[in-house]
Amino acid sequence: MSRVLARLVLHPLSQSYPQGFAVAPACSSLAAQGCSSRAATQKDDLGSSRTECGGRRAQPPPSRRSKRTRAWQLVADGMAEGLGATIVQAGSTVLREEADDVPASMLGTQELKDLVQTMVDTMRAAPGVGLAAPQIGIPLKVIVLEDRPEYIALLQDGLAEQQQRQPFETLVIVNPRLSALTNQGARFFEGCLSVPGYQALVERYTSVEVTGVTPEGLPLKLTANGWQARILQHECDHLHGCLYVDRMLSRSFSARGGGSRLPDDVPRPGQPCTCCHHVDAAA
Ligand SMILES: [Zn+2]
Numbered sequence: 486m487s488r489v490l491a492r493l494v495l496h497p498l499s500q501s502y503p504q505g506f507a508v509a510p511a512c513s514s515l516a517a518q519g520c521s522s523r524a525a526t527q528k529d530d531l532g533s534s535r536t537e538c539g540g541r542r543a544q545p546p547p548s549r550r551s552k553r554t555r556a557w558q559l560v561a562d563g564m565a566e567g568l569g570a571t572i573v574q575a576g577s578t579v580l581r582e583e584a585d586d587v588p589a590s591m592l593g594t595q596e597l598k599d600l601v602q603t604m605v606d607t608m609r610a611a612p613g614v615g616l617a618a619p620q621i622g623i624p625l626k627v628i629v630l631e632d633r634p635e636y637i638a639l640l641q642d643g644l645a646e647q648q649q650r651q652p653f654e655t656l657v658i659v660n661p662r663l664s665a666l667t668n669q670g671a672r673f674f675e676g677c678l679s680v681p682g683y684q685a686l687v688e689r690y691t692s693v694e695v696t697g698v699t700p701e702g703l704p705l706k707l708t709a710n711g712w713q714a715r716i717l718q719h720e721c722d723h724l725h726g727c728l729y730v731d732r733m734l735s736r737s738f739s740a741r742g743g744g745s746r747l748p749d750d751v752p753r754p755g756q757p758c759t760c761c762h763h764v765d766a767a768a
Contacts, residue, residue, distance in 0.1 A: 600627060
């Protein structure tokens with residue numbers, strides 16, 4: 486079913502600043518139904534239903550666990566019906582909330598394997614170099630990332646070296662915890678499939694350490710530098726309800742591929758910087 490999803494999530498790869506980031510599906514098309522003399526039902530962006538009006542008492546809000554279960558069911562239903570899923574867009578609450586830790590009881594299960602496979606397929610179909618589970622409507626701390634030679638080959642002369650960008654195999658990290666290994670940072674353009682069509686300069690640490698577990702529950706510890714470190718910071722931010730626009734140099738915000746020129750007062754891409762922001766908490 487994940488292949489169905491993959492076909493339905495399309496996004497061009499920027500020639501100038503390949504998008505490196507997340508894809509995801511779902512739920513934004515769920516619109517509130519009109520209110521009538523009867524109690525009307527409204528669905529939020531995770532598909533949870535509640536009684537809205539009509540003189541009846543509203544049901545209590547769903548628990549986070551039931552919302553997560555419902556979100557996953559929506560993704561699975563959509564794929565089973567050939568509908569796939571759509572990328573969760575900025576404005577959806579699932580992109581602005583702290584994701585839940587994956588419980589120990591879920592490690593090694595088929596449910597988690599399905600989620601990971603869906604995320605990988607979706608990321609590749611975008612195409613992108615990273616994806617966080619909230620971007621497919623699932624508020625769990627799971628990220629996937631990879632960088633492929635064909636993506637890097639599209640970069641303009643010298644940019645791959647500036648970005649310290651090297652291909653790497655698919656990484657899947659459950660419950661990641663990030664820490665910066667240096668105060669040294671760099672400014673480069675980033676994009677996000679949850680904020681399509683735009684890009685901005687973002688300062689990121691150039692070296693980080695991430696710990697977590699594999700989908701099977703085995704301990705995982707990784708040191709990352711350059712572009713891989715940037716992807717990890719971008720994806721882990723998604724798990725804390727943070728988008729790149731929360732960290733961007735706002736005057737660099739621009740349409741992708743529009744040939745726009747940075748204002749003179751904005752630092753140039755590639756310049757080093759000194760970072761001091763949190764990497765494991767919302768901005
Ligand atoms: Zn993103």
